[in-house]
Amino acid sequence: MFTLPNDISIRGGVSWDKKVRSVSRREFLKKSAAGLLGMGLVSVSMDSLFQWNSALASDVRPPELRLEKNSVVKVLRWSGFVKSDEEVWNANTKKWEKETGGKVVTEYLSWEDVRSKAAMEASVGAGHDIILGWYDDPHLYPDKLLDVTDIATYLGKKYGGWYPVCEMYGKLYGTDRWIALPIGSAGICINYRVSWVKEAGYDKLPSDIEGFIKCCKKLKAKGHPTGFALGHAVGDGNTWTHWWLWSFGGKAVEKDGKTIAINSKETIQALDAAKELYETMIPGVASWLDPHNNKAFLSGQISVTSNGNSIFYASMKKFPEVNKDLMTMNFPVGPVGRPSELSMISQAFIFKHSPVPNAAKHYLKFMFEEAQYGKWESETWGYITQTLQDYYNLPAWKKDPRITPYRECVKRMLWNGYAGPLGPASAAAMSEYVVVDMFADVCVGGKSPKAAALAAEKKLRKFYR
Amino acid sequence: MRVGRSSNKILQRKEALGLLFTAPADLILLLLLAYPFVLGIWLSFTDTIIGRSGGFVGLQNYIDLFHSEVFRLTAFNTVLYTCVAVFFKLVMGFALAIVLNRDFKGKGLVRAIVLLPWIVPTALSTIAFWWIFDSNFSCISWLLLKLQVIRSPINFLGDTINARASVIIVNIWRGIPFFTIGLMAGLQTINQTLYEAADIDGATPWVKFKSITLPLIMPLLSVITTFSIIWTFADFQLIWIMTRGGPDNATHIFGTFSFQRAIAGGHLGEGAAISAFIFPVLLISVLITSKYLKRES
Numbered sequence: 001m002f003t004l005p006n007d008i009s010i011r012g013g014v015s016w017d018k019k020v021r022s023v024s025r026r027e028f029l030k031k032s033a034a035g036l037l038g039m040g041l042v043s044v045s046m047d048s049l050f051q052w053n054s055a056l057a058s059d060v061r062p063p064e065l066r067l068e069k070n071s072v073v074k075v076l077r078w079s080g081f082v083k084s085d086e087e088v089w090n091a092n093t094k095k096w097e098k099e100t101g102g103k104v105v106t107e108y109l110s111w112e113d114v115r116s117k118a119a120m121e122a123s124v125g126a127g128h129d130i131i132l133g134w135y136d137d138p139h140l141y142p143d144k145l146l147d148v149t150d151i152a153t154y155l156g157k158k159y160g161g162w163y164p165v166c167e168m169y170g171k172l173y174g175t176d177r178w179i180a181l182p183i184g185s186a187g188i189c190i191n192y193r194v195s196w197v198k199e200a201g202y203d204k205l206p207s208d209i210e211g212f213i214k215c216c217k218k219l220k221a222k223g224h225p226t227g228f229a230l231g232h233a234v235g236d237g238n239t240w241t242h243w244w245l246w247s248f249g250g251k252a253v254e255k256d257g258k259t260i261a262i263n264s265k266e267t268i269q270a271l272d273a274a275k276e277l278y279e280t281m282i283p284g285v286a287s288w289l290d291p292h293n294n295k296a297f298l299s300g301q302i303s304v305t306s307n308g309n310s311i312f313y314a315s316m317k318k319f320p321e322v323n324k325d326l327m328t329m330n331f332p333v334g335p336v337g338r339p340s341e342l343s344m345i346s347q348a349f350i351f352k353h354s355p356v357p358n359a360a361k362h363y364l365k366f367m368f369e370e371a372q373y374g375k376w377e378s379e380t381w382g383y384i385t386q387t388l389q390d391y392y393n394l395p396a397w398k399k400d401p402r403i404t405p406y407r408e409c410v411k412r413m414l415w416n417g418y419a420g421p422l423g424p425a426s427a428a429a430m431s432e433y434v435v436v437d438m439f440a441d442v443c444v445g446g447k448s449p450k451a452a453a454l455a456a457e458k459k460l461r462k463f464y465r
Numbered sequence: 466m467r468v469g470r471s472s473n474k475i476l477q478r479k480e481a482l483g484l485l486f487t488a489p490a491d492l493i494l495l496l497l498l499a500y501p502f503v504l505g506i507w508l509s510f511t512d513t514i515i516g517r518s519g520g521f522v523g524l525q526n527y528i529d530l531f532h533s534e535v536f537r538l539t540a541f542n543t544v545l546y547t548c549v550a551v552f553f554k555l556v557m558g559f560a561l562a563i564v565l566n567r568d569f570k571g572k573g574l575v576r577a578i579v580l581l582p583w584i585v586p587t588a589l590s591t592i593a594f595w596w597i598f599d600s601n602f603s604c605i606s607w608l609l610l611k612l613q614v615i616r617s618p619i620n621f622l623g624d625t626i627n628a629r630a631s632v633i634i635v636n637i638w639r640g641i642p643f644f645t646i647g648l649m650a651g652l653q654t655i656n657q658t659l660y661e662a663a664d665i666d667g668a669t670p671w672v673k674f675k676s677i678t679l680p681l682i683m684p685l686l687s688v689i690t691t692f693s694i695i696w697t698f699a700d701f702q703l704i705w706i707m708t709r710g711g712p713d714n715a716t717h718i719f720g721t722f723s724f725q726r727a728i729a730g731g732h733l734g735e736g737a738a739i740s741a742f743i744f745p746v747l748l749i750s751v752l753i754t755s756k757y758l759k760r761e762s
Contacts, residue, residue, distance in 0.1 A: 116728040119515040140731045141516020231623065232709035284600020286712035287622030296601050424514045428730035432535075433711070440713045444623065455534065462533065463732075 060158040062365065063150035071102040071359035076118065077132035078111035078346070081186075081310040084379045092372040093363075100366075102359050112234055121351065129354035130364065135169075135430070136415075136422040138180035138349045142172050145179040146350040146357050151365050152178035159370070160390035163410045169345055173421040180349035181364055184384035187343045187409030188239045189328045191297060191311050192304040196224040197327075204327065205304065209247055209334040213276050219303045220280040227281055227302035229288035230440040235344050236290050237436040238416070240306045240331075242342035244277075245270050245435055246414055247334025252429060252456075253420035253464050260464060261419075262438070263457040269335070271442045271449035278443035286444040298322055306331070308344075309383050312402050316381070328402045330412060339412035343385065370394075385409040425463040434459045508737035515731040526738035535714050536722070536739065543718040545629065547697045550636040554693055557637070558644020559686075563678075565645065566652045576649075583642035591706040594635045598622050598707070622708055625715035632704055632716050636697060644689055651685040652678070684758055691754040695747050719743050 075093075080086055086108060093104045107128070109117060114133050121127030122141040131137070138145055152170060156162050162170065166182040192205050200218035216226045229236040245251070248270035254261050278285075282302050285292075293305040298319050305311075315323035331341045348367075350360045366372060368388070377384060378396035382403035386392060387410055397407045417426025429435075434456050441452035475481045509526055513519035530536040565576055582590060597604055598621035606618035622628045655678065663673050701720035704710060710717035710725060717725075719742055727736020 119728060119731065122516040140514065144516055230712070232711035234709075282601065283617055284620045284623040286624070287598075287600050287620065287628065287708065289709060292600070295599075299601075301601050424731050428726070428732055431725060431729035431731075437711075437713050440711070445625070445713050458534065462529065 060154055062154050063361075065358045065362045065365075067100055067102055067359045067362060068356045071100075071356040073102060073104045073130060073356055073359050073363050074128040075104055075106045075130045075132070075363075076114060076121075076128040077106060077108060077130075078114050078134075079108040080111075080380070080383065081308065082313045082380050082383045084381075085376075085383055088376045088379045089367075092367055092376065095372070096363055096366045100359070100362065102356075102363070104363060125351075125353045127353075128351070129356055129360045130348060130350050132183060132346055132348050133180075134344060134346055136417065136427045138170075138347055139173065139422040140424055140427055142179050144352055146352050146354065146361070147177055147179065148181055148350060148361060148364070149176070149178040151361050151368075152181055155181070155365065155368050155388060159368075159388035160392075162387060163389060165345075165410060165413050165415055166387045168415050169347060169422065173423065180347040181368070182387040182410075183346050183348045183364075183368070184387055185343040185345040185410045185413070186235070186308045186383065187385035187406040188235075188243075188306050188308055188341070189330055189405045189409065190304060190332070191307050191326060191328050193224070193300075193322075193325050194327045195325050196222065196303045200224075205329055205332070207329065207332050209244075209273065209332045212332040213273060213280075216277060216280040216304060224303035225280060225282040225301075226277070226304040227285055227288070227293050227296050228277070228306060229290070229293055230278075230286045230436065230443060231288045231292075232433050232436065233288055233290045233292070235308070236288070236293055236306065237433065238430055239342045239344065241274075241435045241439045242414075242416065242418075243306075243331045243340065244274055244334070244439070246340035246342075246418065247331075247336055248273065249334075249336045251419050252417060252435065252460055253425075255419045257420035257423075257425065258464055260457050260460045262434075262460055263453045266336075267438075267453045267456075268449045271439065271452060274439050275442055275449075286440055309381055309403055309406055312400075313381055313383070326402060328405050330405045330408050339408075341409065341413045342416060343409040343413045345387075345410070345413070345415075346384075382406040420464065428463045429460055432459065505737045506741060508734050509741045511734045513734040513737075515728075515733055519734055522734070526735050527741075529735070530738055530742075535717070538714055539717045539719060539722045539739075540742070542629065542714075542716060543698060546633055546636070546700070546716075546718055547694060550633050550640065550697050551690065551693050553633075553637045554640040554644050554697075555686075555690060558641045559648055561641065561645040562648035562652060563674075566649055576646075579645055580642050582639050583646075587639060587702050588706060590639060591635060591703050594631075594638075595707050598631045623712055625712060628708055628712055628716050632707055635703055635707070636700065639703070640693060640697070643693060647685065647689045648682060651682045655681050687754045687757050691750050694750045698746055699743050 077089070090106065093106060097103055111134070114131065115137055118128075118131040118133050118137060119140065121131075122144045125144070152162070162182070169182045170178045170180050172179050190205060194204075196219060197203075197205055197215065199222050200215060202215050202218075206212050206215055219226060228240045230241075231237060245267060249266035250264060250270045251261050251266075253259065282296065293302070293307060294311055294314065296302045297305050297307070297311050298314060300322065309328075312323070312326060312328065315326055330339065333339055348364050350357060350364070354360050367376075370391070373386070373388075373391060374394050374396065377386065377391065377394050378399065381399065382397060385406055385408075386394070392407055392411075394407075397404050415422060415426075416430045417423075420426060438452045438456040441447040441455065442449050445452075447455070476485075510521055510523060511519040512522045512525070561579065565572070565579065569575075596602060600620055600623050601618060603618060603621060605621075606615065609615045610618065620627055621631045659677050659681075660673060663677060668676070698718075699720055700718060701724065704716055704718055704721045705724070708716045710721045714722075719739055723736045723739035725736075726739060727733045730736075
C-alpha cells in the first residue's frame with residue numbers, strides 16, 4: 001500500500017504538513033507508481049494502485065497538527081464481531097506509530113460496555129483520549145469533547161463529503177461544530193436463503209414491505225419461518241423495529257424534540273403490519289438478544305433475518321452450505337416511499353481532558369485516510385459502512401455481491417430519535433427499548449396497537465420534556 | 466514532656482485506644498461504603514445526566530418513578546423474584562443440609578459437588594443456562610421433542626411468565642449451596658445428646674426437627690436468610706446476561722433497571738433513585754433479623 005504525503009509525520013513535534021505539501025498528491029502518486037514500476041517492483045498489484053480513485057484528485061490541505069512530544073494516545077474501542085477488524089485496526093495503528101513516532105494503547109471492550117465506560121470517563125474527566133462509541137454518545141456530554149471541526153471539514157472535502165445523517169451525528173445539534181467523527185456503521189441488511197425464497201415462488205425477496213410480508217408468509221407456509229429479534233437486543237432489536245416504524249411514516253418525536261409523535265395512525269399501521277410479519281416468525285423471538293438470529297440463521301432454522309455482515313462472515317469461514325445459499329439486500333421500502341433505516345453508527349470522539357489532543361486528532365485523521373480505511377473495509381468484508389461518500393466506490397464493496405448492499409446502509413439511514421435532536425432523551429429512549437417493547441407488546445404481549453402506542457407515548461414523554 | 470504525658474493518658478483510656486485501633490477500618494468503610502452511598506442518595510435528589518451536573522429536584526425523581534408503569538412492574542418483579550427464590554432456596558437448601566448431615570458413603574464428594582453452583586462464577590453458569598433456556602437450541606426442548614412430549618420448543622425466555630420462572634429457577638440453583646453449607650455447619654454444632662434424649666422419650670423425627678433442630682438453628686437460619694434476601698434483591702448479572710430485563714420488561718429488577726436508566730440511558734439521577742429503593746427493603750430485613758437475634762441471645 002502507498003502512503004499518502006499527508007500521512008507522513010515527522011518525529012519530534014515538527015509540523016509535518018508544511019514540509020510535504022510541496023508535492024501534490026496526484027504528482028506523488030504518479031511518481032511513486034512510475035518509480036515502483038520502473039524499479040521492477042511489480043509485486044504491487046495493479047488493483048491496489050487503482051484503489052486511488054477520483055477522490056484523491058482533490059487536493060485538500062489537511063489541518064496543521066503539531067504532535068505533542070512523546071505522545072501516547074489511549075484509545076477505547078469496541079471489539080468487533082469479525083476477527084479481521086481488530087487485526088487491521090491494529091496494523092493501521094502500528095503504521096501510524098511507525099510514521100509519527102507516537103504510541104497508541106488500544107483497549108478493546110465488549111461493544112455494549114463502551115458507552116458506560118466512556119460516560120464514566122466523561123464524568124470524572126480522566127481516562128482514554130479517544131473513544132469509539134455508539135450513536136448519540138457524544139451528545140450526552142458535548143461540553144467534554146474536543147472540537148474536531150478541522151478534521152471533519154478536511155475529511156469531508158477530501159472524500160466527497162459526509163452523508164447527511166453523519167452531519168446530524170457528528171455536529172452539536174443546531175451548530176456547525178463537530179464534536180465527533182462518525183467512523184462507520186455496522187450496517188444492517190436483510191439476510192435470506194435464496195433457495196427457500198425460490199421455493200416460495202420468488203427470484204429474490206421483494207424490496208417493498210407489502211411484497212416482503214407476502215413472501216415471508218409463503219416462506220413460513222413452506223416451513224421456513226423468519227426471525228427478527230423482539231427481545232432487548234441492543235443492535236438487532238432496535239434496528240429492525242425502527243426501520244419498520246419509520247417505513248410507515250411513524251416517528252418517536254417531532255423536530256422540536258418536545259412533541260411526542262409516536263401515537264399516530266402511521267404507528268398503528270406499522271404495528272398492524274408487524275403483527276402480520278410476526279406470524280411468519282419462529283417462536284421465541286421475544287427472548288432474542290443480539291447473537292440469537294445469527295445462530296438461528298446459520299443453523300438453518302430461519303430463512304430471513306436482519307443483521308450486520310457477521311452472518312456472511314461466519315458462513316464464509318465455517319458454514320459453506322449456508323454461504324452458498326445466502327443473499328443480502330437492503331431493508332425493503334415501506335409506504336413512506338423512501339429508505340428509512342437504522343444502522344448502528346459508531347462515533348469517534350476525543351475528550352477535552354486528553355493531554356495529547358493533536359496526536360489524537362492526527363491519529364483519527366490517519367485512520368480515516370483511504371490507505372487505512374480502504375484496507376479496513378476490504379479485510380473486514382464490509383463490516384463497517386463508510387460515512388464519507390467517496391468510499392462508496394472502494395473496491396472492497398465489489399469483493400462479493402453479498403457485501404455490496406452494506407455500502408448503502410448509511411446513505412439510507414435516519415438517526416435514532418428521529419425526527420428530534422440527538423441527546424439524553426434520544427439515548428434514554430433507545431436504551432430503554434421504547435420502540436422495541438412497543439412492537440413486542442403488540443406481537444407477543446397481545447396488546448392492541450393503540451394501547452401499545454399509548455404506552456410508548458407515556459414512556460417517551462418522560463424523556464422528552 | 467507534657468505532650469508525651471498527655472498522649473500517654475489518652476492512650477491509657479480504653480475508649481480512645483479502641484477508636485484509634487478501629488480508625489483504619491472506619492476510614493475504609495467511610496471511603497468505600499459511606500461516601501458512595503451518600504453520593505448515590507444525593508444523586509437521586511438531582512436531575513444529573515451523564516457528563517453534566519444536575520440541580521436539586523427534591524423528590525421529583527421518586528414521584529416520577531411512582532407514576533412510571535415500567536417502574537411499578539420492576540418493583541413487582543423484584544419482590545416476586547426475591548420472595549419466590551429465597552423461599553425455595555431456604556426450603557431446598559435446608560432439606561439438602563439435613564440429608565447431607567447424615568453419614569453415607571461418598572459424603573465428602575457429594576458435599577463438594579453441592580457447592581459447585583456457588584463456586585462457579587455466576588456469569589459463566591448463567592451463560593450455560595442461557596443456552597439451556599434458548600428458544601431454538603434448548604437441550605430441554607430437544608429432549609422433550611425427541612420424547613414427543615411437546616410439539617414445538619418451549620419459549621423459555623420469550624414469554625413473560627416463562628421468563629420470570631426461568632430466571633428464578635437459575636437463581637434458586639445458584640443459591641441453594643449457600644443455605645446448604647451454612648446450615649450444615651450449624652447442624653453439626655447441635656449436641657447429639659439432645660437427639661438421644663428425645664429418642665428415649667419416643668419423639669418422632671418431625672417432633673425432633675420442630676423442637677430441637679429448628680430452634681437451635683434459628684439464629685443462623687435468620688442470618689443466612691437475610692444475606693440471601695439482600696443478594697437476591699440486589700441481583701444484577703443473572704438477569705442482565707439472560708434477558709436484559711426483557712421480554713417487555715418482565716424480568717427487570719431494581720438493579721438492572723437502574724443500570725439501564727443511569728448508565729445506558731445516561732439519566733444518573735433517576736437511576737440512583739431506582740437503586741435507592743433497594744435500600745429500605747434491605748434495611749428492614751437487617752433490622753428484623755438483628756432484633757430477632759438479640760431476642761434469641
